[in-house]
Amino acid sequence: MSTDAMELERMMATCRRPARVLAVTSGKGGxxxxxxxxxxxxxxxxxxxxxxLLDADMSLANLDVVLNVGSRYNISHVLSGHKSISEVVHPGPAGLGVVCGASGLEELADLSEFQRRRILDELSQLSDDHDLMVIDTAAGISRAVVGFCLAADDVLVVTTPEATAVMDAYAMIKVLSRHxxxxxxxxxxxxxxxxxxxxKTYQQISNVAARFLGVHVYDAGTLLRDDRVLAAVKQREPVVLAYPKAPITLSLGALAAKLDSGANVGKRQAGFFRRVADLFF
Ligand SMILES: Nc1ncnc2c1ncn2[C@@H]1O[C@H](COP(=O)(O)OP(=O)(O)OP(=O)(O)O)[C@@H](O)[C@H]1O
Ligand SMILES: [Mg+2]
Structure with missing residues (x-):
């Protein structure tokens, strides 16, 4: 390669930004x-x-069901050295990549320094190759879930209007604020x-968070209860593809656009996986 081409490649490599990370979390399950x-x-x-899309909820591993992707291999096969990262990225609809078993990243702690560095380098490459990583976390405020959220650029807290879900969503916001x-x-x-x-549900939570935690909670909107969501899961297809003209699809599209445009564009020092590693070890 000529010197100018090498220089250009070097410049391109330094311009490459790691993916923005959105953690989807809740407190209450379901x-x-x-x-x-x-x-x-x-x-x-x-x-x-x-x-x-990273499935960090090993308990049910259900992203593969909703998206109908095969998930024979996951992060644990990378950690055990049997697969490379690219081999555990499963192709999903619309060109989406899906990685299962991200919750197992805590096992990085059990690896030798050499292995850990190799895997972190591979994971960083994965981050560089995408614009956005969406992490589907498990319910609750376990160390792993909170760790993923703290390492993410933005968090989407999901609640329902039900009192227990509201309390648990607030508990998650409180933990994030404490950290x-x-x-x-x-x-x-x-x-x-x-x-x-x-x-009304949004206002209840945002008012209490502002008053007692001094935290601003952004309004990402409302999704109505719609039987098509369950019907789509039964067809093993995401509802936005199964019912492209339904109101729930329009609302999900609006939510996606809102999260994309309202992204936290603060300066990111290190890639997500390195931040997770720093938090866990
Ligand atoms: N807007 C909606 N209208 C009707 N049903 C819905 C809606 N959103 C989700 N559901 C249904 O609620 C159930 C739980 O949804 P989902 O598995 O996405 O929740 P979760 O928060 O990921 O659960 P878990 O905490 O177990 O991981 C599913 O049966 C799903 O079809
Ligand atoms: Mg789930």
Whole structure:
């Protein structure tokens, strides 16, 4: 390669930015994290973004069900040295990449320094090759879930109007605030019976967060309860593809666009995986 081409390649490499990371989390289980992650991932991939979806909820491993991707291999096969990172990225709809078993990243702690460095380098490459990574976390405020959220550029907290879900969503926001989370906290109210109920739920949480934590919670909107979500899961297709003209699809598209445009564009020092590694070890 000529000297000028080499110089150009070097400049391109330094310009490459790691993917922005959005962690989708909730507090309470069963509020719609996996369906929302999958569908906003599909919407953003369809709009031309290079999107990687990470399933960090090993308990049910259900992103593969919603998106109908085969998930024979996951992060644990990378950690054991049997697969390379690129071999565990499964092709999903609209060009979306899906990686299962991200919750197992904690096992990085058990590896030798050499192995860990190799895997972190591979993971960083994955981050460089995408514009956005969406992490579907497990429910609750375990160390791993909180770690993923703290390492993410932005967090989407999912709640429903139900009192227990509201309390748990607030508990998650409180934990993030206690850790002085620097990213943007967005809230979406899912399975609301009306836009007014969704708005009221958002206001309850954002008012208390502002008053007691001094934290601004961004309004990511409301998703109404819609039987098509479950019907689509049964067809093993994301609802935005199964019912492209349905109101729920328009709402999910609007949510994806809002999260994309309202992204926290603060300066990122290191890639996401390195931040996770720094938090865990
Ligand atoms: N807007 C909606 N309208 C109707 N049903 C919905 C809606 N959103 C999600 N659901 C249904 O709620 C159930 C839980 O959704 P999902 O698995 O996405 O939640 P989760 O938060 O990822 O759960 P977990 O905490 O177990 O990971 C599913 O049966 C799903 O089809
Ligand atoms: Mg889930």
């Amino acid at each position: 509020v719609g994290k996996t369906n929302i992650s999958a569908n906003i991932g599909v919407c953003l991939a369809a709009s031309g973004r290079r999107v990687l 002085e989370y620097k990213g943007r906290i967005n809230l979406v109210v899912n399975m609301a019976d009306s836009p007014a109920e969704g708005k």
